[in-house]
Amino acid sequence: MAAGAAVTALALAACDGTNGASTEPAEDTARETSQERAERRAEARDNGNARDRDENGLVRYAADPYPSTYAPFPSDTVLIRGATVFDGVGGEMENADVLMQDGRIALVGADLALPEGATEVDGTGRYVTPGVIDVHSHLGVGASPSTRAHSDVNEAVSPVTAEVWAEHGVWPQDPGFDHALAGGITTLHILPGSANLFGGRGVTLRNVPSRTVQGMKFPDAPYGLKMACGENPKRVYGQRSGPATRMGNMAGYREAWQRAVEYRNSWNRYWDAGDADATAPTRNFELDTLMGVLDGEILIQMHCYRADEMALILDMSEEFGYHVHTFHHAVEAYKIGDLLRESDTCAAVWADWGGFKMEAYDSIQENLPITHSYGACALIHSDDALGIQRLNQEVAKALGAGRRLGLEITDGEAVSWFTGNAARALGIEDETGSLEPGRRADVVIWSDHPLSTYAVADQVYIDGALMFDRADPAVRPVSDFRLGQPGQGVQ
Amino acid sequence: MRAYISAFALAAAATAPALAQDLAVTNGRIVTNTEAGVIENGTVIIRGGEIAEIGADLEAPAGFEVIDADGGWITPGLFHPHTQLGLIEVGLEANTSDTAANEASFTASIDVADAFNPNGAHIPEARQGGITRFAVYPSTGPAIIGGRGALADTSGAEDSLFAAREFLFVDMSQSGANTAGGSRAAAWAFLRAAFEDARFYPGRFMSHHEGDAINRFDAAALVDASRGEIPIVMQVERAADIRRAIAFADANNALRLIVSGGGEAWMVADELAEAGIPVILDPLRNLPASFDVLAARLDGPARLHAAGVQTAYTTVSADLYFNVRLLRQHAGNAVAHGAEWEDAFRAISLTPAEIYGVGETYGALAEGYAGDVVVWDGDPLEVLSGVRAVAIGGEVQDLTSRQALLAERYAEEIANGEYGYRH
Numbered sequence: 001m002a003a004g005a006a007v008t009a010l011a012l013a014a015c016d017g018t019n020g021a022s023t024e025p026a027e028d029t030a031r032e033t034s035q036e037r038a039e040r041r042a043e044a045r046d047n048g049n050a051r052d053r054d055e056n057g058l059v060r061y062a063a064d065p066y067p068s069t070y071a072p073f074p075s076d077t078v079l080i081r082g083a084t085v086f087d088g089v090g091g092e093m094e095n096a097d098v099l100m101q102d103g104r105i106a107l108v109g110a111d112l113a114l115p116e117g118a119t120e121v122d123g124t125g126r127y128v129t130p131g132v133i134d135v136h137s138h139l140g141v142g143a144s145p146s147t148r149a150h151s152d153v154n155e156a157v158s159p160v161t162a163e164v165w166a167e168h169g170v171w172p173q174d175p176g177f178d179h180a181l182a183g184g185i186t187t188l189h190i191l192p193g194s195a196n197l198f199g200g201r202g203v204t205l206r207n208v209p210s211r212t213v214q215g216m217k218f219p220d221a222p223y224g225l226k227m228a229c230g231e232n233p234k235r236v237y238g239q240r241s242g243p244a245t246r247m248g249n250m251a252g253y254r255e256a257w258q259r260a261v262e263y264r265n266s267w268n269r270y271w272d273a274g275d276a277d278a279t280a281p282t283r284n285f286e287l288d289t290l291m292g293v294l295d296g297e298i299l300i301q302m303h304c305y306r307a308d309e310m311a312l313i314l315d316m317s318e319e320f321g322y323h324v325h326t327f328h329h330a331v332e333a334y335k336i337g338d339l340l341r342e343s344d345t346c347a348a349v350w351a352d353w354g355g356f357k358m359e360a361y362d363s364i365q366e367n368l369p370i371t372h373s374y375g376a377c378a379l380i381h382s383d384d385a386l387g388i389q390r391l392n393q394e395v396a397k398a399l400g401a402g403r404r405l406g407l408e409i410t411d412g413e414a415v416s417w418f419t420g421n422a423a424r425a426l427g428i429e430d431e432t433g434s435l436e437p438g439r440r441a442d443v444v445i446w447s448d449h450p451l452s453t454y455a456v457a458d459q460v461y462i463d464g465a466l467m468f469d470r471a472d473p474a475v476r477p478v479s480d481f482r483l484g485q486p487g488q489g490v491q
Numbered sequence: 492m493r494a495y496i497s498a499f500a501l502a503a504a505a506t507a508p509a510l511a512q513d514l515a516v517t518n519g520r521i522v523t524n525t526e527a528g529v530i531e532n533g534t535v536i537i538r539g540g541e542i543a544e545i546g547a548d549l550e551a552p553a554g555f556e557v558i559d560a561d562g563g564w565i566t567p568g569l570f571h572p573h574t575q576l577g578l579i580e581v582g583l584e585a586n587t588s589d590t591a592a593n594e595a596s597f598t599a600s601i602d603v604a605d606a607f608n609p610n611g612a613h614i615p616e617a618r619q620g621g622i623t624r625f626a627v628y629p630s631t632g633p634a635i636i637g638g639r640g641a642l643a644d645t646s647g648a649e650d651s652l653f654a655a656r657e658f659l660f661v662d663m664s665q666s667g668a669n670t671a672g673g674s675r676a677a678a679w680a681f682l683r684a685a686f687e688d689a690r691f692y693p694g695r696f697m698s699h700h701e702g703d704a705i706n707r708f709d710a711a712a713l714v715d716a717s718r719g720e721i722p723i724v725m726q727v728e729r730a731a732d733i734r735r736a737i738a739f740a741d742a743n744n745a746l747r748l749i750v751s752g753g754g755e756a757w758m759v760a761d762e763l764a765e766a767g768i769p770v771i772l773d774p775l776r777n778l779p780a781s782f783d784v785l786a787a788r789l790d791g792p793a794r795l796h797a798a799g800v801q802t803a804y805t806t807v808s809a810d811l812y813f814n815v816r817l818l819r820q821h822a823g824n825a826v827a828h829g830a831e832w833e834d835a836f837r838a839i840s841l842t843p844a845e846i847y848g849v850g851e852t853y854g855a856l857a858e859g860y861a862g863d864v865v866v867w868d869g870d871p872l873e874v875l876s877g878v879r880a881v882a883i884g885g886e887v888q889d890l891t892s893r894q895a896l897l898a899e900r901y902a903e904e905i906a907n908g909e910y911g912y913r914h
Contacts, residue, residue: 144778145785175779231583334901355613355813356582363813366898373902386775386808393820396874404877405902453823453874485779486730486755486786 057276061283063297066167068217070206072463076119077101079112080445083123088130088419088434092412098128100441103464108435121459127450129415130433131186131442131462133422134388135301135348136328136381139177140170140190140205140213144385144481154193155200159237160256162225163285164200166190170213175479176385181207181468182476183389184444184457187218187433189426191328194228194303195236197243197252201289202226202301204426208462209477222299222427224325225289227253229304229313230359250312257320260290267291299325299427305359307335314343326425328381331360334367337374346377346425350387351394368395368417369402369409379421391418396451411451440464512540512885515551516864519560524567524841524855535565537862540885545856556887558880560866566836567856568623568863568883569871572771572843573751573805574815576614576625577607577643577652582810591630591637598685598705600712601638603627604655609647613812615892618645620816621871621878623863624844624853627652628724628811629660635667635678636660636685636705639712639721642847644863646883657847659716662726663736664752665783675732679739686743689713719745722846724771728754728783737766749846751805754784757791760798769801769846773808774825774835792838793829803843804835823872835872862886 054060078100085096085108097112098105114120141152152169155161170190180188185207192199202224205216230246238244243252266281292298300317304310304327317324326346327333331354333340333347340347349371354363364370371378380395382388392415399414423433432440441464448455460468469475514537521533523545534549535542551557580587589606607627617625623645629638637660643652662670663678671678681704688695688702692710695702702710715721727736727750737759740748750756753772756763763770774792779785795802804825809817822835830838841854852861862885869876881888 145781147781179778235583334898352814352817353809355580356810358581358584361581362897364894364898366902370898370902385778385780389777390824393824393874397820400875400877401898405898407902451875453820453872454827456827481779486758 053276056274058271058274059280060271061288063292066165066214066217068219069212069214070208070210070217070219072103073208073465073467075100075103075441075461075464075466077115077117078119078121078441078461078464078466079114080121080123080128080443083126083128083445084449085128085435086130086412086415086419086450087436088416088423089436090410090412090416090420092410092415096128098123098435098443100443100461100464103441105435105437105439105441105443107437121445123445126458127446127448127455128435129184129392129444129446129450130419130435130439131444131460132184132391132418133426133433134180134185134188134382134391135326135379135422135425136383137180137188137190137385137388138193138383139180139188139385139388140172140174141166141192142385143171143174144176154195154236156193156195156236159197159233159241159243159252160286161192161196161200162198162256162287162289164192165203166192166201166226167203167213167217170203170205170216172210172213172216173480175481176388177207177209178477178479178482179385180388181460182457182470184392184446184460185388186442186444186460186462186467187423187426187428188388189224189301191224191226191301194226194232197228197233197249198256198286198290199226199228201298204428206462208467209479218428218431221431222297223289223292224299224301224426225293227300227302229302229309230306231357232303246309250316253316254319256286256290257316257322260287260294261320263287264291264294293322294320296323301326301328303328305329305331307332310336311339314339314345317343325427329360329383330371331363331367333376333378334364334370335362337371337376340371340376341374344377346379346421347371348379348381348422348425350383351380351397365398365401366405366407368398369405369407372409372413372417373402373407377421377424379417379425381422392446392450392455393453394418396453399451411449414451512862513538513552513555514558514862514864514882514885514887515549515555516558516560516565516866516880516882517549517551519563519565519866521545521856522564522566522836523857524837525857527857533565535856535864537864537882537885540862542856542858542860542862544858558866558882558887560879563879564867564869564871564876565856566621566865566867566871567840567854567860568865568881569621569818569839570841570843570854571617571622571625571805571815571818571839572803572846573628573807573811574617574625575628575630575811576617576645576815577609577611577627578603578629579812580612582812590628592632595632596706597638597709598634598636598713599638599659599689599709599716601629601632602641602656602712603629603638604641604652607641607643607652609643609649609651611812612893613815614645614647615889616813616894617815618647618881618883618888619878619890619892619895620819621865621867621881622815622818623865623881623883625815626658626843626847631660631662631667631670633670634705635662635670635681636709636713637662640724642849644883646886646888654849656715656721658721658749659713659723660726660751661723663732664726664728665781667726679735682739685710685713686717689717717743717745719747722747722749722848724749724751726752728752728781730755730758730786732783733759734762737762737768740766740768753791753795754787756800757788757794758786760795760800763795764799767801769803769842770795771803771805771843771846773805774821774828774830775808789824789828792825792835796830796834796838801842801846802834802838803846804838819871820874823874826872832872
């Protein structure tokens with residue numbers, strides 16, 4: 001059985017149509033052919049850095065030099081019939097149908113007609129949500145097994161390493177991706193660790209089997225810049241170059257942001273002058289990333305626990321003219337729900353992790369529901385290869401604690417904490433995180449109410465393609481690492 | 492959105508623990524953990540701290556304090572088989588932790604009772620999560636023998652540690668191999684030598700000044716374990732290591748072995764069952780997180796139960812102090828992946844008590860058992876469910892905690908329509 005599963009998984013990865021018995025050819029428009037790629041490389045070689053010049057001959061470096069090669073797996077038109085449907089943005093519908101067509105959500109409603117040739121899936125007694133999104137994962141960069149060689153999370157050699165990119169450390173064969181899929185994860189954001197003030201760029205991935213990280217990259221998703229508050233940077237560098245204190249942390253951020261402002265000014269002056277013969281500013285990869293933040297193209301994803309530190313960071317963002325998109329871990333978000341709401345900053349939190357350091361000492365299970373009740377964007381995250389497998393349960397724990405406190409929150413709102421709000425925290429809410437028509441058909445069919453401990457993902461669709469089927473071991477990815485190991489084929 | 496803080500008004504009303512240990516818990520779905528099974532609309536009567544009567548048609552005796560379960564669930568208090576409650580406050584602050592003595596030369600003589608703090612801030616949080624009894628574990632320091640653990644309740648009372656030096660903790664996993672100098676073989680050599688030192692105590696120490704592996708004081712402390720008077724909890728994960736542990740116990744007839752970790756225990760389930768060796772494992776660990784646990788799987792607990800292995804659950808993948816309250820979620824996930832509900836609930840209540848030799852006093856609702864009772868607003872293995880009331884030895888417990896007070900402070904301001912707590 002194990003060997004058969006492996007062969008089928010290989011076939012699945014090769015898009016040969018065994019997945020979901022599709023008769024449609026794989027969509028190939030998004031993939032660059034090998035010939036096109038060879039031509040592009042030859043052109044780049046022949047023209048020196050010409051490809052880094054715009055139509056006016058000005059130096060302008062490619063913003064996306066490691067482009068996504070992701071293409072959806074083959075999909076059928078699928079109609080899920082008669083399920084309880086959570087739309088990911090607060091709504092809940094009983095006995096509803098979900099139609100997925102061409103990899104997108106076509107319609108959600110009652111008694112939808114079955115299009116010709118479509119596959120009907122019985123949703124009776126089952127529950128549908130958008131695919132689960134984890135905004136904070138180190139899968140691939142801190143892969144299983146957690147050997148020294150697999151430690152690609154923290155470039156802990158200097159407190160400012162905005163020049164490193166998580167995608168350059170992602171090992172696509174991390175078995176954790178497969179387990180996350182079994183927990184309904186369709187999209188995840190992989191970040192560098194929190195040893196540094198500026199840890200580097202994070203990348204948003206589709207949770208699909210792939211030989212390359214480029215094959216997983218979520219097309220056109222904005223990059224994140226990981227920053228970190230508090231104890232970690234000062235612990236890691238306190239006995240070395242510094243920072244040794246929270247004062248040093250702030251000084252380190254400000255110094256870097258000021259350099260970024262000046263770097264950006266020098267480029268803007270160069271571009272505004274429009275002189276193709278002028279010498280362009282010297283490229284700096286660290287400042288390229290910070291400039292991306294100042295330009296609003298890269299989103300700040302900042303590890304920050306304490307309320308008072310988050311408030312300082314928000315002031316700092318005003319000082320240098322950028323926006324803090326999401327605070328991660330945000331153990332004390334509940335103390336500043338008003339500030340987060342006013343700054344339009346999301347708080348990504350655990351349900352109940354805490355106590356492991358002083359800045360996590362005030363962790364409470366009501367953090368997420370209280371922050372949500374202030375009207376701020378609040379959501380769950382894992383930061384953990386086990387936790388990512390059951391973010392629905394993490395949300396349920398937080399919801400239960402909030403309700404016992406007297407907060408009135410619907411199940412539908414709670415589902416948004418692992419779907420719609422998570423998409424918002426990554427800046428991809430127009431593409432996924434809800435079942436609104438036109439969104440990517442990232443869908444989980446749950447065996448039971450998704451806020452129940454007993455619920456498991458029966459089927460997981462990514463862009464309309466069936467990627468995981470609990471009833472059919474052949475429709476589950478198996479990472480290379482698992483082959484021939486004692487645990488192969490289990491979940 | 493408005494908050495209504497009624498839950499806290501209730502909690503405040505119940506703050507003062509009853510002095511009497513006479514209590515009736517009425518009107519709930521009782522999980523007995525005995526052959527009586529589940530009793531619908533039942534009542535539990537506790538007299539003098541012990542359970543006196545259980546049934547569907549019982550009246551609360553006059554003068555007894557009464558907790559109305561209001562149709563909720565009534566269960567035995569949870570028994571966490573594997574914690575460091577009372578030993579640690581903040582993981583990364585060494586000065587708040589007595590879990591391990593990294594610079595000490597002692598091994599078996601280390602006794603966690605000498606470090607236990609019943610006022611630790613995480614004990615009320617465990618209590619609030621329905622845990623009434625727990626085992627307290629040492630971690631290992633510079634040697635694979637960590638020391639001896641204890642049993643305690645979550646009342647926070649000065650005498651809440653009720654049994655000291657109840658088991659010996661030994662690490663024979665990959666981390667134990669590292670501790671022993673770099674290989675499993677060295678760890679086993681050390682363990683055998685230490686047991687020889689104990690077996691020939693005190694004679695060996697009259698002719699020599701030193702033992703082969705451990706000093707005289709530690710050898711004396713190891714005697715109980717070497718004679719099977721207290722069990723040895725052995726940290727082992729890999730199937731091959733578990734087999735070695737079984738063989739070690741087999742070769743030392745008197746030993747009572749408990750396997751902790753057990754990532755690949757399902758692969759040797761039949762051998763464990765035949766040897767009567769219990770397993771304490773975390774149902775959530777399913778990743779090949781190391782080369783010790785390549786075969787860990789979510790249905791491991793179900794397989795162990797099916798094979799007849801005495802199996803208890805732990806929360807080691809969360810932690811052993813702040814989030815021991817997640818024990819019931821871990822059990823619920825075992826059910827989601829094939830375990831019977833009854834086996835899973837037993838694995839966090841009666842089975843741990845049995846493993847530590849106190850299964851006739853704790854972990855069940857039956858006549859003669861301690862009055863450790865939890866009232867839930869639903870199925871305790873459901874993550875949405877919560878605790879309504881806890882009694883330990885018949886005394887109704889305070890369910891406030893530092894965390895609950897923080898939540899109350901900041902949520903109250905929402906109720907008032909204001910922004911946050913401002914001072």
